[in-house]
Amino acid sequence: MTTEVDLIDPGTGGVYAEVEGLAPNTTRPLRVTLGRGSYAFRCFGEDTEAVTGPEIRITDGPPPVAAVLPVSGEDLAGAVRAYRGYVADGLVTLGREVGVLVGALRGGDLGASRAAWLTAHLAYERLGAAYDTFGDFGDKIDGLPDGLPGGVRDGGFVGLRRIEYGLWHGQSPASLVRVGVQLGSDVAGLRAEFPQERTDPNDLPLRAHEIMENALQFELTGQADQGSGTGLATVGANLDGTQAVLNALAPVMSKRYAGWSRVAPWIAKTRALAGTAKRPDGTWIAPTALDPRTHERLDAAVGQLVEELAPIAAIGDVRRTS
Numbered sequence: 001m002t003t004e005v006d007l008i009d010p011g012t013g014g015v016y017a018e019v020e021g022l023a024p025n026t027t028r029p030l031r032v033t034l035g036r037g038s039y040a041f042r043c044f045g046e047d048t049e050a051v052t053g054p055e056i057r058i059t060d061g062p063p064p065v066a067a068v069l070p071v072s073g074e075d076l077a078g079a080v081r082a083y084r085g086y087v088a089d090g091l092v093t094l095g096r097e098v099g100v101l102v103g104a105l106r107g108g109d110l111g112a113s114r115a116a117w118l119t120a121h122l123a124y125e126r127l128g129a130a131y132d133t134f135g136d137f138g139d140k141i142d143g144l145p146d147g148l149p150g151g152v153r154d155g156g157f158v159g160l161r162r163i164e165y166g167l168w169h170g171q172s173p174a175s176l177v178r179v180g181v182q183l184g185s186d187v188a189g190l191r192a193e194f195p196q197e198r199t200d201p202n203d204l205p206l207r208a209h210e211i212m213e214n215a216l217q218f219e220l221t222g223q224a225d226q227g228s229g230t231g232l233a234t235v236g237a238n239l240d241g242t243q244a245v246l247n248a249l250a251p252v253m254s255k256r257y258a259g260w261s262r263v264a265p266w267i268a269k270t271r272a273l274a275g276t277a278k279r280p281d282g283t284w285i286a287p288t289a290l291d292p293r294t295h296e297r298l299d300a301a302v303g304q305l306v307e308e309l310a311p312i313a314a315i316g317d318v319r320r321t322s
Helices: 073-107 110-125 128-134 137-142 159-167 173-196 203-219 231-253 260-275 292-316
Strands: 003-008 015-022 037-045 056-058
Touching: 073 110, 073 128, 073 173, 073 203, 073 231, 110 137, 110 159, 110 173, 110 231, 128 137, 128 173, 128 203, 128 231, 137 159, 137 173, 159 173, 203 231, 203 292, 231 260, 231 292, 260 292
Parallel strands: none
Antiparallel strands: 003 015, 003 037, 037 056
16 A cells, blocks of 8 residues: 655645655655745555644744645636536537538648648647547547558548648548548547546646647657648647646636746747748748757747646646545
8 A cells, every 4th residue: 555645734734745656664755945834744545534743843944935735626626617618619610620621622622621621730739638538539530640550551540630641742632531521520429429528637737738748749840740841830729728728727726836927928938939930921831941040949938838837737636635
């Protein structure tokens, strides 16, 4: 049986530091600088009530640091409801834009099909925190060919990324209609199932930084690109998705996270940098085609944004309090 040990403010229950998964008869270091204040250890054994040790008071030293009040599932219930409402509306938008895409494919116009594809793709990318809730529909709608035995020629490579590959690799729009129709069916299936699917409350604080981590790993490196070169447009949609998560979490997190006010400026800076990567005709410059200095600045901005967002996952992790 393992135990979680929190160093707390016994007056408020706020947490200063924690050790998870402590096994019996073992020790692990807990490095923390303590200021003036009252402290106690609270232990949460599996299937047992919490046990709080004696209070210890420090009367000298640096000024006290505010402990972070633990977050409960009930605290996050409102955020989950708000975010699920955002996703439900987003799925309606996605369904509509996929319909436009299928119509463009049937019309045979390559330029119109490419534009419709990007609009539909960005609609999906704005739903980043809900991917775990989507189950198998996620790969059907926006899966990459990585890991498929046949790669881009594999029959399991479907959805938005498959259409992207075709439109930018010489395949006619008409030849992709079948993929588009199946995509529309999958989006409709997801919309029908979503109301019955559960969203884990821990997903929202976790995805607050993971969305942009994925942007850094897959979009800015060009790894996810299937030919369109629109990775920086996707970064913009990822920022929209991140902002939607933050909007839902704000009532809970803005009172707990001391760095909350630093997040918005970094979102704005990252969005501005990504938005400048366009040619005079309005088409996007692929991340891999950016000049090194611009790419470095964008990488740095996204990296700093991820760093500012990362504490939200730890602070928002649902904890036992008794």
